[in-house]
Amino acid sequence: MNQTEIINIFTKRTLGLTFVLSAAAFAFGQEKAGISGTIVNKSNQPVPYASVTFSNKANKLFSDATLTDEKGQYKLDLTPGNYDITIEAIDYKKSLINKQISAAGNIGALSIEAEKSATNVKTHDIEGIVLTAPTTKPYKVELDKRTYDPSQDIVSKGGNLQDVLQNVPSVEVDTDGTVSMRGSSNVKFLINGKPSALLGISEGSNALQSIPADQIERIEVITNPSSKFEASGTSGILNIILKKSKKVGFNGSVVGTLGYQPKTNLNANLSWRKNKLTWFLNGGGGYSESTTTSRNSNINYDQNKKFQLLRSDQETKNKNYFKNYNATVGLVYDLDDKNSFNLSGTVRTFDGETDGTINYNFLYNNPDFPNTYTLRTSDGNNNNLAFQGDFGWDHKFNDKGHNLSVSLSLQRNRSNNYTDIYQESNFITDLDTSGNIIGITPKINYELSNNSQYSLTKSVIGKIDYELPIGENAKLEAGYRIDRNDNFYDNTANRALGLNIPFTPLGNFTNVTNYDEMFNAFYLQFRSKIGNLGYQLGLRDELSNVKVDYRNLEGSKPINENKTYNNLFPSVFLSYDLGKDNQFLLNYSRRIDRPRSFFLVPYFSITDNQNIFLGNVNLNPSYVDSFEFGYSISKKKYTLNPTLFYRKTTGDDKTVAYQDDERTNVYFTTPVNLGTNEQYGLDFNGTADVFPWLKLMGNVSLFGYKTTGLYTYNTIDVTGASITRERPYDGSGFSTRARLNATFKVDKTFSFQLQGFYRGPQNTASQDRKAMYALNMGASKTIWKGDGTIAFNMQDIFNTRSMRSTNYLATGVRDSYMQWQPRQFSVSLTYRFKQGEKVEQPKKKKDINANDTGGDEQSPM
Template identity: 65%
Template structure:
């Protein structure tokens, strides 16, 4: 409780500053852009408010950008120096196009536009009949050399929400009903915060961690489907790099967002910054309360009913009681309600020692806590031996209620120290960083089970886990001539995860003692990378090689005196090459070809033999012998950008070996208990077309969509031992072989009804998948959002409805030799929320020093938060 009190005090203090430690973004070196400002006026030199100003870079359209003028006709944005076509459009004014060469930061003066014939003589717009429209400022989705960037600022549907809501709208990304995130149909996604693993996402926190990061604190999301050798090799389906906000404007700036919603949801978050002279301070923080309601239904039918051979025939009550039941059918439904409170604060500063050197220090604290109540209703049908001559086997239908009351909490700390040095103005840079992280999680439950309303079993579970992480990095960049660059770096990861599990039960389950255990999981990774990139005419290439040396030690101690301790040591030394090729067909057309090799390291939680006991009929069992899976990934992409649309189709192929699959089986066919265990089984191949596009047919109507059409082929046969109804040990097998074709579709449409009001409809569809052992049905949902600008642009009022038709549910049928199970899960039913944002007066943007252009790159500027990892 002491830690909890400390966290609450952070948010009750006036400045939110008890955790103000220093920041981790080296903003001085990663900026290629310059601050450009100006004003739009009419022929009478009067300002034109809310005009659309588009800067089209003549050499590279990816460097283009757009902005809306404010109520005084003024605008400001960041641009890479170069030649631009400047297009100005406004209601009741003629379109104007001028050419200008941007050489550096500064004010480019006034640009004049001429009124249409329908305008009044004083230059003010007449009142329109019908809808008033203006253009949007920028595209939410950008394609760069080795990643795609999604800007959630224009995502009305997720306003006032959290990271999980934002990810539901990101192209190439899917979020299941239980919070599981996947990319192109694969769930092995590596999450990063500001370019590195973070305590914000915790250890085995699942959807709770995604919900603890407010959407308003997210600057952008980098989707890296095929990372280069510069990036960490983990994450076979790709990397999601979550970049949090850090304001770079002079003076005091910030915003506050309050949210109310149902299912009950409240939140208050603030983003504040202050910059003066060589100092930049920032603090982001807030808290909230949410309620969730999860539904699970399952129906299991057992095949080939077989009665055990009874020889000799039992006659006494004691002998009859030992005869196992024969299961026939089971229907189970559960409702789990959770009540969560979460708080988070990140704060720090950047100090510019000189114009070439800066130091940064950042600290963050995040906590969430709550309680839950899960009711599991089970209706069984099974044959019970009675010993009667006329009816020796009697069909019974008992009703079981399992009432679980749980309490959980999580507390995470992280501190980051960084030093960045710029050797010259040609792009020779050195970046050093150190990150210290700690995450503690508790999950306790008291469970009472009743059969036909008579209490029968009481279980008590206590789970405690602690994760400690140290990450050290060094990255160096050296330009070679005008068109080439060498990049090199080193990274050290040290992770120590401890799990303490305790279970007490009044049942006679012989496995219960195994769940009382202590596990220490330690891993250390040393990584070196070398990368060379260059450009010859329109052809660019990047070659990289990463070497990762891994050492994993697992010490499992069971409190069961009949079990020996398990100790496992694993060492890997793997090379991970990458090749990126690009060819500029024209200034608007580019072909990208790449290859990389990746690794899927087992989660530490998966390797604890008996990690979790909360449901006595559906038990997860770890596998201490689980090994990594390796993936070879290939992509051929094409990118075309025009004024009104962008299209980015990518053909991909991914081949995984020793793929990890979840084996669901019954170790004892006389019982209704199911086990789930991860196993390295066979190969997995994915191939398909990932198409992302934006289309702005009108200034008031914008479309963003993504289509993932993919085929899959999986192989693997698992064998396991089971005890049959006669008490004999049998070897069974489960076939994971399967192939087919599936789809992922997402469409986002935004309508700008007037200068201050926009509405948005967002829908997605996920096609089904089928293998020999599983049939997963398709799923779809539609969301709605509306946003209204108020208080002369200082405020925004947003409203959204998630899952309008309450259709977002996951339906799966599993097949085995002796049973068929159909299940349905809905993690959260339809919900809605309203959010109010207030923005403090914005200062002027900082003029960044010019930096040598990064060759072979479409990057539109970065603040190094998403740099080498």
């Protein structure tokens, strides 16, 4: 069965199932009665935001819960029957009332009695009901991570993961989809605590665009990961937690989106819970288009950089067409009170087509060389098919947090790209017997080429995590993880120097690479609290083995590398409580940056024969020591989180540009281990409920950087002599990032949002990056008595989101411009069907353990 058949079957069956289950939801709704009521105190005054739980005495599956609004009123749908009604509210005594629900209507006012004084007793979970509700704070600081809740992000509604990340504090998304944190792009992505086939091989913009925003429950921003997390990703980890409903009965939502540039999406989140079994289905697909524009202007000088030899201008325009589909089906089975099993499978497909044109104009400062042009057009397509299967077992030794968790993930990702290229030029370069350019003959000539790239990745990830509480405040954690990744790359390139001429292989670009990784990791972590001081100490040991087997058709010596690393990665986290939700945080960790597999493949693509990327098989890992000192305060109407940070990277890898023949206009870029990089700065995050109708969330990053190093390369200079050049890479400077998100609440059902973004200029020894800014907006309206939401958003209102830079090369200067996506807008419609919203009782004041990381059920090792 080929991929097209899989897509067609998936599209028909998944979308069909969506509508069948939607119809089932309406059938369930017909069996219920809509009831309403009011919660009041003994003075007959309404009690806002009280938790009202209806426990069906005959069948717990019919139980439900809700919160009262600011007027003490509530509404929900219930199956007729006899119910115990539990009412809880801050500073009120818990109340229990029995009532028979027989028909729809208002059941009147229910009264609760106030406490004589507020207590610090932790409220208890209501037995048999799982309670969840969106927090009023979209951003929360914990001991070893920051958590972002995208449910209140109007700008990204109907969008994808890339859109959501543009609103996450401390995270930046470049115009080409590159994600960075505090100015560094070495970010590690996880899905539910582990690498995922959903992100494919590259973790690039195409992968980010394949995950719908409505499937994301929260994003954990881990700028300084503890020893429990894998050590890769020197600038931090982004852990994407996808939704898994725990509500009783049948629940779900369907989201449809239309937009321009042309964009259509339909996604569904469905779940069913009965007795010990829960199953869920998340999936959908869509189609989108984008236009990418880039321009380069190069000026080449003589050796003394006083005389201009050549100016070349290049403009590239690509029209991209994308189709993507994904589905995750899974189940959770609670064998008993102590054992739970989960099983899930994921399939993801991605298809893209690209029509591209590149125009080159060459202006020689030589009367013997006429001005010339080259027109290069390309037609490419790529498809990606990924599968993932996950199995897990969770065992509770007791109810005090003594747990054992075992998981296994099997992943397979196949990518196939093919490009046809047609090139027309109006000249032929004349060379002497030594290869020197002696003239240019005007003559129309043609060149045809094609480039195919096939890659296959197979991964096995196994984890064991163990948690042992010690006393009231201490916990010991330990675990083991094994990663096995087998990567296969098969690249082919052919060229014909004229029409009706047979193709001949391009030897360097026709190659095969096997890249295999094996990681074994062990960690031990202990956390406790002494008075107001909380601490967490951890140590991780990772044994890495990397094998690279590369050979090409050129006949050059094959590359066969086998590298082994054994490294220790300590982490220390300290916190000091000044009061409730008011604390200082100090932490340290050591991390590693392993080269991406395709960074090691010497010749990978020849889509643009004037700008060629070369991998470096000798690229080694980089290591970073990271320190943070922060303060966090969270009050009812505002949160503040300033953090000072310092990172020092040794063996830092950078991408550098050079010419292997300075008589041509061909530029190569390649990653190299340069030397040392230091970054320091202030990361400031905050939220504020300025007025009942205005909420602000902002992030400002001020950071300095200093890179020192040296790289060498061989080239042929303008005289035809072969020389070795050395270039220092000494760069330092200061840059800024800023984002402000303002949400305006017009009424209970309508809100709109403005999001401003600014990235300051950034300079190094070889590149000056210009400032970039953009403004986005979104609006959201609740309809159908809360069961529906219609949203509108516009990205880059003023069409200013583009990247501009000047690169200083050994032989000249290059000015670059790139816009990945022009202004776009979309409209989305969400419909929710459910047996009742399960919400969380607002907590009374309680003594928070400073070491509590939020009770995350994921095991991120």
